[in-house]
Amino acid sequence: MVSDDSSGNGASAFEHLLDSTTEADNQNRVNGPGPGPRKRSLKTKLTLSDLIFRVIARAGGSVVLILMIMVGTFLGYRAAQALRVAGWSFFTTQQWNPDGGAFGIEALIVGTFLIATVAIVVGVPLSLATALYISEYAPQRVKRVLISMIDLMAAVPSVIFGLWGFFLLQWKLTTLARWLSSWFYWIPLFQVNGVQRNNPLTSPDTYTSSSFAAGLVVALMITPIISSVMREAFSQAPAGEREGAFALGATRWGMIRAVVLPFGKGAMIGGTMLGLGRALGETLAVTLIISPVYALQLHILQHGTSSISALIALNYQETSQFGISALFAAGLALFVVTLLVNFIAAQIVARSRSGAQSEA
Amino acid sequence: MTAVESASAPVSPVPGEPGAESVTPATTLPSRPARRRAPQPRPLTMIRAGDVLSMVGALLGALATTGVLWQEISPFSGILGFVVVTWLLFVFYYAILMSFDEDRPTVRDRLCAVVVQSLGALVAIALIYIIGYTFYRAWPALHHLNFYTQDQRKGGPTHPLTQGGALHAVVGTLIELGISMGIAVPLGLLAAVFMNEVPGPYARFVRTVVDAMTAMPDVLAGLFIYATLIISLGLGYCGLAAGVALAVTAMPIVCRAADVVLRLVPGGLTEASYALGAGQWRTVRYVTLPTARSGLATAVILGAARAVGETAPVLLTAGETDFINFNPKHGPMMSLPLMAYSSVLQEAQHVEIARGFGAAALLLVLVLLLFATARRIGGRGAGQLTPAQRRRRAAASRHDLARFQRRLQAAEAAWAAQAGQPERQGRYGSER
Numbered sequence: 088m089v090s091d092d093s094s095g096n097g098a099s100a101f102e103h104l105l106d107s108t109t110e111a112d113n114q115n116r117v118n119g120p121g122p123g124p125r126k127r128s129l130k131t132k133l134t135l136s137d138l139i140f141r142v143i144a145r146a147g148g149s150v151v152l153i154l155m156i157m158v159g160t161f162l163g164y165r166a167a168q169a170l171r172v173a174g175w176s177f178f179t180t181q182q183w184n185p186d187g188g189a190f191g192i193e194a195l196i197v198g199t200f201l202i203a204t205v206a207i208v209v210g211v212p213l214s215l216a217t218a219l220y221i222s223e224y225a226p227q228r229v230k231r232v233l234i235s236m237i238d239l240m241a242a243v244p245s246v247i248f249g250l251w252g253f254f255l256l257q258w259k260l261t262t263l264a265r266w267l268s269s270w271f272y273w274i275p276l277f278q279v280n281g282v283q284r285n286n287p288l289t290s291p292d293t294y295t296s297s298s299f300a301a302g303l304v305v306a307l308m309i310t311p312i313i314s315s316v317m318r319e320a321f322s323q324a325p326a327g328e329r330e331g332a333f334a335l336g337a338t339r340w341g342m343i344r345a346v347v348l349p350f351g352k353g354a355m356i357g358g359t360m361l362g363l364g365r366a367l368g369e370t371l372a373v374t375l376i377i378s379p380v381y382a383l384q385l386h387i388l389q390h391g392t393s394s395i396s397a398l399i400a401l402n403y404q405e406t407s408q409f410g411i412s413a414l415f416a417a418g419l420a421l422f423v424v425t426l427l428v429n430f431i432a433a434q435i436v437a438r439s440r441s442g443a444q445s446e447a
Numbered sequence: 448m449t450a451v452e453s454a455s456a457p458v459s460p461v462p463g464e465p466g467a468e469s470v471t472p473a474t475t476l477p478s479r480p481a482r483r484r485a486p487q488p489r490p491l492t493m494i495r496a497g498d499v500l501s502m503v504g505a506l507l508g509a510l511a512t513t514g515v516l517w518q519e520i521s522p523f524s525g526i527l528g529f530v531v532v533t534w535l536l537f538v539f540y541y542a543i544l545m546s547f548d549e550d551r552p553t554v555r556d557r558l559c560a561v562v563v564q565s566l567g568a569l570v571a572i573a574l575i576y577i578i579g580y581t582f583y584r585a586w587p588a589l590h591h592l593n594f595y596t597q598d599q600r601k602g603g604p605t606h607p608l609t610q611g612g613a614l615h616a617v618v619g620t621l622i623e624l625g626i627s628m629g630i631a632v633p634l635g636l637l638a639a640v641f642m643n644e645v646p647g648p649y650a651r652f653v654r655t656v657v658d659a660m661t662a663m664p665d666v667l668a669g670l671f672i673y674a675t676l677i678i679s680l681g682l683g684y685c686g687l688a689a690g691v692a693l694a695v696t697a698m699p700i701v702c703r704a705a706d707v708v709l710r711l712v713p714g715g716l717t718e719a720s721y722a723l724g725a726g727q728w729r730t731v732r733y734v735t736l737p738t739a740r741s742g743l744a745t746a747v748i749l750g751a752a753r754a755v756g757e758t759a760p761v762l763l764t765a766g767e768t769d770f771i772n773f774n775p776k777h778g779p780m781m782s783l784p785l786m787a788y789s790s791v792l793q794e795a796q797h798v799e800i801a802r803g804f805g806a807a808a809l810l811l812v813l814v815l816l817l818f819a820t821a822r823r824i825g826g827r828g829a830g831q832l833t834p835a836q837r838r839r840r841a842a843a844s845r846h847d848l849a850r851f852q853r854r855l856q857a858a859e860a861a862w863a864a865q866a867g868q869p870e871r872q873g874r875y876g877s878e879r
Contacts, residue, residue, distance in 0.1 A: 133727075140728035144645055147637025148653045151702060154634075154695065155660045158671045165674050216566030224563060233571075235822055240574045242749065242818050244756025245665075246784045247807050250791060251577045254584070254800075259527055266528070307573055314570075338556035361662060368664025370759040371788065396666045396759070403673065403763050411678070418670045422663070429662045433655070 159422060166416035169409060177416060183381040183398065185405075185413035192420050194383045198298065198393035199421070202373060203366035205302025205387060206309055210366075211359055213306065214314035221314075222321040223343055234318070241311035249372035252304035257295045257376060260303070264294035264388045279389045296378040298392040304372050309362035316361060316436060320354030321347050353435055360432030364425045370396040395421040498557075501544040509536035534565065581808050588805030599769035599781075599802075608798055613806050615771040616786040619686060620755060620813070622775050623765070623782055626690025627697055627754050632747050635701030643709045644731060654706065660699040668695040669763030677764060684766025686775030689782065692760035701750035708742030709735065741824050748821040752814050758784035783810040 133141070170177060173190065180191025221233050264279075271277040279293060324347045332342040348355075373394050379401060380391035395417050405411050513533045538561060545554045588594050588608050598615035638657065642650045672692035676682045712735050720730040736743070766779025767789055783806045790803030832840060 137727045141645055144637060144641035147634055148641035151634055151638040151698060152653045152656055155656050158667060161671055161674050213566055213570055216563045217570045219563050220567035239818055242752045242814055244784055244810055244814060246758045246787050247577065247581055247811055250807055251580055255580055262528055310570055338552050340556040340559040341552055364662040370664065370666040396664055399666050399670060400759055400762055418667055422667055425664055426659055430659045433658045
């Protein structure tokens, strides 16, 4: 019953264990095949449960991979019929009339990129400022609140952004659009056709449903995505270099320019590309706001524009087999473009984030 | 330091001096005032009265100038323009005021601070504005109880808001969310475990594809399901198709978030597990997954929040209906984002627009709930436990100890019996 007694017994038990191992070792050494010390095999022999686990995990990964690849192949398979008929004119036609034989994505692709460009031009400064404010200016207590606020903004459904833009923002923007178009009409981008300059009686409808309005809403949607990528990189800027900059007499902005921004350059580019990918594919908000025009429309303030995703959302109930195939062709084009953009973005972000691949 | 020296200098002689041994050195500790707080990082901002004054002055000047512009000189109108012009003038005046008594780097620093802080505030205001506007427009529909208890068969553009509701959309959303999560969560988590546990070129390829798919346009997921389930298999518009489409959208998100979380599991823990002789499956089951549990839950919930708000895949696959439908395999099924989208398209109908905003507000509440849950669970890093979890962990550990002791006792007994000796008293663990 005394603890002393039990500990003594424990020691003897371990001695016994030790003895048995040494005996086994001796036997091995005596009966071993080679004269020298054998090389221990480094190969692990998997137990049955580990084998099953590996097989199941590999299968799960493969299913996800196959599903993702199937999205692309099915789009291509379905699009083949339309693409075969249209040929290269698919990229140069400015109409969407598959049953009439003329359809192409030139105007659509241009419109998609115009909206995305507006979104990037507005969204990137906003995201940069938000990321810098959170990582450099905000007091510690506010920081956490702001981070979750940005995360929340990323989770707000696109239809809610769309409703806001459709009912509120685009009407508030008409004054700004009118001002821009009457003062900067000499920039082709800001021209509005069919409107007399400085005519106060122009209906505000002329300035609604434009690429500009859609682009602004999309800018707000991509801001949280870009800014969280940037913030993550900024907050990892080495503290020693920051302190060094301050010690050399830099102001806060001087420190940001000399240390934080160069450190986060890769993430800034990558985050912008990620935002671009998202902006190109944004569907619901754009569909709600724009009114579709299938001719080339480069004036971002003017009523009417087009985007591939909005085209799909508006026309998916096409009755003809061929019309559906044409829609799939447009979808395939969007797929390829966004995949390319996202892939480049992921590469840049991964390279900028050092240590992401390291174990432990 | 000076206090120490002055206190100890008279009593402790310099070593090596004659007579050093004769004096007994008495160490006097200087009494310091107790430190009240833990050391804080030094604040880098210093606000002087002049800064505040110049800022207020610039703001007043900007307001006055814009007021004159708006009222007297030009035919400008509108709050938005007023705010923008005031802000620009404010920055301009502030720069001028600062340049009177500061050097150029300081002026630049102050200006950049102003710009960064105002743009950050703009984003915050926009978010609050968007959420507030949705609830404001939804209020006419939301404050009737029937909005939560009826479907739209009694609703419609000609009926007042006291009839009809969004129950069918709520039910549809929940069913579709259930289906999509039922598919996306197991597959996404399994793929994430695969990428982390079975590394190699194949796993890297899977990770690349999943990464690229994270930002795939949601409408393409809808189009894919439309092509496969609805056209090729002839399933028709139904909740199942919508759920699968949402699963395709959510799977890369869940998978990628889970991958990041699993990567953060400390390598020391898994290595300790291997060193104790556990196999890979046991390590994953008892070390990796429990450690990453809160992060995985967050990943899943964020995937759900993303999936529940996606409209485009649902638009292409679910169909629209005014009736409540519990059967996901047959018949069109409404969901909240779809209801918001389609009601709002009937522009002239104020009643329908209010209903659409009502559906959007319900959707927003659902997303906020999911988000709050994710924050609640996922605030902790890998391996940090709540008190309840720690108690459970301790109980499990005690249970393990008891189990080991029982086993050891049994082994001892067997050994004793084999050796032909009677079992002795006082073996291991008997003091229990």
